[in-house]
Amino acid sequence: MNKWGIFSKTDDTKTDDTSNWKDSSSTDVMKIYQMLTPKPPELLAPGRKYIREGKVQIYNPNQKRKKHRYFFLFNDVLLLTKKEGEKKFWLKIYISLLTGLRVQDVLDSTNDPPDVEFRIYAPKKTIICFAYTNTEKMEWLTSIGEAIIEAEKMPQRKNWYSSQGSPTTHSIAPVHVTIVTANTANVCY
Secondary structure, three states, rough: OOOOOOOOOOOOOOHHHHOOOOHHHHHHHHHHHHHHHHOOOOHHOOOOOOOEEEEEEEEEEEEEEEEEEEEEEEEOEEEEEEEEEEEEEEEEEEEEEOOOOEEEEOOOOEOOOOOEEEEEEEEEEEEEOOOOHHHHHHHHHHHHHHHHHHHHHHHHHHHHOOOOOOEOOOOOOOOOOOEEEEEEEEEEE
16 A cells, blocks of 8 residues: 555555456556546556556646646556545546657746646646645656656557547547546547
């Protein structure tokens, strides 16, 4: 278990749903998938690897306030979720790291405490994020940045996405930032 009580890569608890998964990273992906609502089937794509997870705050410009969120980072996907219980998460945003995504440190933030703001720039959406400490911010910037670089080197992932067809309300388009509301997925272009 990690410090938030979810699980870590060393947690070897298995369920019937994960019995066919061969390595620990695939097991981690399946565990996260089981905790999500709605469950995006594309999360179970071949070759997906879990990297890290943690608490982050997201600024909501409509409500002009920060909201507590929980990130799950994989080798080619970042999930922004809302924690709904001890092991339940509502998927808010599904972001492919293959869309020209970039992350940036915000050095001149007016946030209190200072030095914890960073931004995620997707093709048509900017997500303003706040870690809880400067160390956590730097870890997120490094982890997401390295995952973006590695994802861009994965031609087989790009081919898998293109073979899945066009997005529907039940299929989250992995080539765009997707906002999930209620039981449907809205794609932001």
